[in-house]
Amino acid sequence: MKKLISKILNNDAFGNTLASLISIFLGLIVGLVVMVIFNRAGAWPGFLVMLQGGFSDGARGIGQVLYYTTPLILVGLAVGFSFQTGLFNIGVIGQFTIAAYVAIIIGGKLSMPASIHWIVALIGASLAGVIWAAVPGLLKAYFRVSEIISCIMMNYIALYLVNQLVHDTHYESTTAMSAYVKKTALMPKMGLDTIFPGSTVNSGLFIAIIMAILVYILLYKTSFGYSLRCCGLNRDASKYAGINETRNIIIVMLISGFIAGLAGGILYLSAITKNYKISELFINEPGYSIPVALLGMSHPIGIIFSSLFIAYIIVGGSLMQGYGFPVETVGIITAVLIYFSAFSLIFKNKVNKFALQFSYKESQKTDSFKNE
Amino acid sequence: ATAAASAEEAAPAAASETTGGGEIALLISAAGTLDDRAFNQGCWNGVKEFGDENGLSYMYYQPVEDTVEAQVTLCDTAVKAGAKFIIINSDQFKVAASKMITAYPDVTFIIFDTVPIDDDGNQVLTPNVLAIQFAEQQSTFLAGYAAVKDGYRKLGFMGGMAVPAVVRFGYGFVWGIETACKELGLDDVEIMYNYSGDFKPTPENQARAASWFQGGTEIIHVAAGPMGASVFAAAEQNNGVVIGVDSDQSAESPTIITSAIKDLETVTYNSLKAWKDGTFDGGKIVLYTAKENGVALASMKFKNFTQAEYDDLYQRLADDVDGISSAIPTDTDYESPDQIPLTCAKLTYVE
Amino acid sequence: MQHITKIFPRIVANDDISFQLRKGEIHALLGENGAGKSTLMSVLFGLYVPDGGRILVKGKEEKISDPHEANRLGIGMVHQHFKLVQVFTALENIVLGVETTRGGVLQMDEAREKVDALSKQYGLLVDLDKKIEDMTVGMQQRVEILKMLYRESEILVFDEPTAVLTPQEIDELIKIIKELAAEGKSIIFISHKLDEIQQVANRCTILRKGKFIATVNVAEATNEQLSEMMVGRKVMLQVEKDEPRVGEVALHVEDLVIKAPGLSERNKVNHVSFDVRKGEIVSIAGIENNGQHEVVMALTGLMPVNSGKISLNGEDITDWSVRKRNYKHISHIPEDRHKHGLILDFDLANNFILQSYFTEKFCNHGFLNSHSIQNYSTELIKQYDIRSAKGPDTIVKSMSGGNQQKAILAREMDRTHDLLIAVQPTRGLDVGAIEYIHKQLVRERDNGKAILLISLELDEVMNVSDRILVMFNGEIVANVFPKDVSERDLGLYMLGSKVGV
Amino acid sequence: MDTITFIFHQMLNFSIPLLIVALGGMFSSRCGIINIGLDGIMIIGALASFMFIRYAEGYISSQTLLLLAILVSIVSGMIFSLLHAFASINLKANQIISGQALNMIAPAFSVFVARLFIGDSIISFKNTFMIEEIPFLSQIPVLGDLLFKNIYLTTYLGLLVLWASHFVLYKTRFGLRLRACGEYPQAPDSVGIDVQKIRYIGVLISGGLSGLGGLVFVLPNSTNFNGTVSGYGFLALAVMILGQWQPSKIFFASLFFGTLKTMSAIYSGIPFFNTLGIPGNYYKLMPYLITVIVLILGPKSLAGPKAEGLPFEKGMS
């Protein structure tokens, strides 16, 4: 029995999960305190609503949670994947934006049968993401330019370029947004609309989950993934091992851009009224990519859960408006939760330490522990 | 400690069962801000005034994103929290609005700047909704006309984005200038015209306005909500003057010589009052023009242009003397400002 | 130090160790890799808080909670891994922490005078304005010593100071250490090299697996006794090997030139040519930074060459990629096991397949075959007696240096190759581990493989190799057989004072 | 005022805040903590100082008010950056996520606080801070127009911060220790320097400067503060990298970027560009595009401080 506990405690996934849960828990406590400061009367019911998240709004709520989860998984994956291989693709925002445009233009301008229209639009979007990510990738690989700075630049270029292109090519002037995409280009619902009526969730969710699994397999089960992780952990040793880092940098950026592009495409093909808003501000969703990736410990499966969590809080937080918490307070509380998620690493270490001590004591009792 | 809470203080009994929600709910778009120094704020001021006077709680709501599903969810949240009167202040809601008004026939709605439409694009006007629009072009017509009469010869228009309301502001301004120019027989009047592409106060927008003032522009009419602040700052540093927009912005900067307003505050207040009094008359579209006192110039600080001249002009607009108000072009008349046929003023359109 | 105990997760690094240092003595600390020497010293220096025991300095019990406290008590330490900021100059490194300032503004000139005086007094010549990254290891060590002297420490700890030095440098260091002791400073000297301990120390304390074994007077103990106490069994200090059965030329290097990064400096490798035949161990001796590093980098493909030709078994491999060379041709035990040799955050199994993860053995159609990887690892671990807590799943970071080195050795030996390049394969390892590695090298030679050994340690060079090349200033200045030269002569070649190709 | 002077002054509006904030980022990086929360800290600095200005406006002379506001912005930036310091130094949290959390907290917090205290998310202020002319100095030919007319105190402050950063970093004991902590914390640790303390100070300096940057950013560009600094914190990060973590190079990088931004903003005031009829968005993206090209052609050194972003555990080898 004790052995079993010790084994569970020493399990990495368990440690990660427990650590994330602890940090989330602490974040929620602080969030509650913040809410009490803001609005004593509404704090507790509002907090409960946030905790219930999507569940407090029935099937539609759950559907919305899953809908918001979809792009978060993908942008989180794009960043997390790059992290694991030693790069920091902060350019997800730009890749996402440019992909959104391509999806909108293919979905809005071309005419195709429903069965292939959305697929073509998605492919186009992903390719746009790939192209946008290729620039920092190539710059890093061949010109030793920090991907952080080139990604920031590419983000702004994407923003202004797309603002202009949307305006020039597919624009609804009454709302300053992109015009509608055609119904044939919308992501198929695949029955999700009957399970979660009134929500925007669609087959993009499946694509996101499949991508997460694919990335997991790629990273941990294939030789190519092995070489990528080598580069991420020890550049010199990878060189020593004959791993072609230049090529890996480029491929990683391309894959990362592909995933980010997919996210942009799926989101803007989700609903007829989900349109690109011309603005000097970056799109919201990719802004969550870093927290999602890190809260999920950059692990593809972890990212699915961290996305679910953040989407859950987004939905719950929005419902808090009914309890006297305007959107800004929701923003603060979400940010507090994310701040605390940054501590998951230290909790992870604490959990590990505890686990080690536990098994050390156990083994001392049975005298099976030996030095070295 | 929110607005709703302060309303609670005024009327604790009314708000107690809703724990923070409001009987009057203002819905704004995901991309908007409440204190935008423009339409949202004007509307909110009307709500606050009425709510405080009548002991009704109020609250504003913003969706997670501007999709129909999210907007409908938002409306449900508001109704669940006790909303009886809902103000929709964004044309982004037009599809969602049609679903809201049919889902909640007992709740009263007003919607600004647009008309609810269903999925197929047909107008939906149930008796519990009033769609309210303004003739923005008339208020800026006044401004452009007054500025030229006051002696300005180089004028500029900076819009946020070419959305219909902003375009109407712009065209009206241009037409006001043209009209005054013709009346005075001037040949040296120049207009710079630009949509900056956003509504934010940024160094870029400050620099653009500064460069206009630097290049000789004497007065700029800015119709871009919060972005106005950048133009005011540029005016302060470059001895320029500015015409504000939407609501009376004179407190923002000493450089503001007047504001071209559409009176959302009063209209909101009056609609609420009608609802309270049981005289709410829904199911239709109302257009507020000079005739209905829906538009005006506020806090005029002109050197030469007098109140009497203003009153006279306003009356002519209200009565459409010689077709003066019907001649003002609106957003649907021309695609871009350089297509407006001007015989007197010269317009440079900066894309 | 009395009853010091320090527990790390999974390991009791110091188990009730008592240790006494007398004033003016040189006290050696001896023990296998992972015996707990560095840990004990880190406790003394305030880097670790011990889980038990106490420290007395001059009879007074002291709580040493951080290095600052240690400094205050006159304890100074030359760490095994130098604690120097690479991009700082020597002077900046020396004054760091005890800067002379006026109103917070650095007064480097005053410090410079003091350091100059010290370096003259002890003959520790160092270019104070040179950056650490441009210095040889020996030079860096001098900076570390100056750091201690500058702080006027009375108790000086040297953690494996000789592991990276040439014989001449070692001689000099020993001279300095003795001088310091003569002045009344007390010195703790950690080394795996018994000869050195014999040469320098008065007493010696031996640790084994975290436990105190004994403190002996060095004069009364033989090397054999010491090593037996340390390892717990008899150790062969001399490498046993037969005459080599030399075959045909395996590696042929012709007129190799590698330019230095800057324009003005001379070539790092200057028209070097040599052969290594099958079945022989050829070593390249030399003081660090004389071009050996670059030769290895060129052979393994990690650095481009400017001109010249490298061929293996008659095939020109000059333009081959690293991977092509790795694959079935060259094995390489790298100089820096943490930088190049291992991925510290991976487990053992993943480290074993570093160069061969893509081969059919471990990979089908691009997918890793975890079953065969696991089996292979278990086999290697058994075969090479690699000690690790969780077998193939042990994260390499958590293993001791000796076992990390064994893991690299196992991997490189096991890979198919014609040529094995071993760079400092025994650096920092204890005698037991060294013996083992040397045996493996000889076995490999006897299997008919060509072996190129690069070492800074003359002992090793003399003991293990069949033929010795000496590099100086980017050129090969000697090509001799061990039996024909003395260590002294080799030292002279290495210093460039003698040429004998 | 001729065109050159005008462009120069506009350029200062862009460059000075970038300079100050990038220098702030540099202090953090140089002590080993990567701070991507610059944007958020700027917002908090601006929030606090404009709240202060709003309440104190009218009671004291404008330059004194500005000086006090500067202090407020610095102190508030420091306090806010403590969140980042605590997370990344004490808790060894992931520095990127903690910095990003600051960026997410700040705008919402700013809107909320402003609404709580003044009932309005936008904090208007009367911009009476421009110095029209400095006696005597303004008479110097060329320089007088450029540097001593129509100028803000904060411009001089920016230059002062530049000089001070250089001095502190390279000439003082603290600077030496700070750099050591960012390169190889084991070294200062082994000589008894409190690495954590130095890192705290480094992050606090970055917080103070970013907070100040927030004030400096808003002051000449608006008549109110509305809870955003338009992503300038991220641009400052880029300027810091472009400037290779060295004060002098950061200075040139910020001038370079500021000039590009100026040109892209004021083109419409120049008749020639107007006749081209190129849409504004293309001008807007130009600075970023040119920077990418400069990155390709220019000298490159990826090498930031070696220990940047790595948590430090005492006594680890």
Ligand SMILES: Nc1ncnc2c1ncn2[C@@H]1O[C@H](COP(=O)(O)OP(=O)(O)OP(=O)(O)O)[C@@H](O)[C@H]1O
């Ligand atoms: N910080 C640490 N955390 C966990 N274990 C450690 C740590 N430092 C050392 N150890 C372990 O403690 C044991 C003693 O290590 P120590 O460094 O004291 O050995 P050593 O005698 O100096 O060996 P070497 O000759 O290799 O330098 C080793 O098994 C090592 O793996």
Ligand SMILES: Nc1ncnc2c1ncn2[C@@H]1O[C@H](COP(=O)(O)OP(=O)(O)OP(=O)(O)O)[C@@H](O)[C@H]1O
């Ligand atoms: N934090 C740690 N956790 C686990 N093991 C550690 C830790 N720190 C050090 N060690 C292990 O303790 C061993 C002894 O440490 P030390 O620094 O003395 O290196 P070493 O064995 O002498 O190797 P080298 O010759 O490369 O210096 C190291 O090999 C290292 O693997």
Ligand SMILES: [Mg+2]
């Ligand atoms: Mg050691």
Ligand SMILES: [Mg+2]
């Ligand atoms: Mg060692």
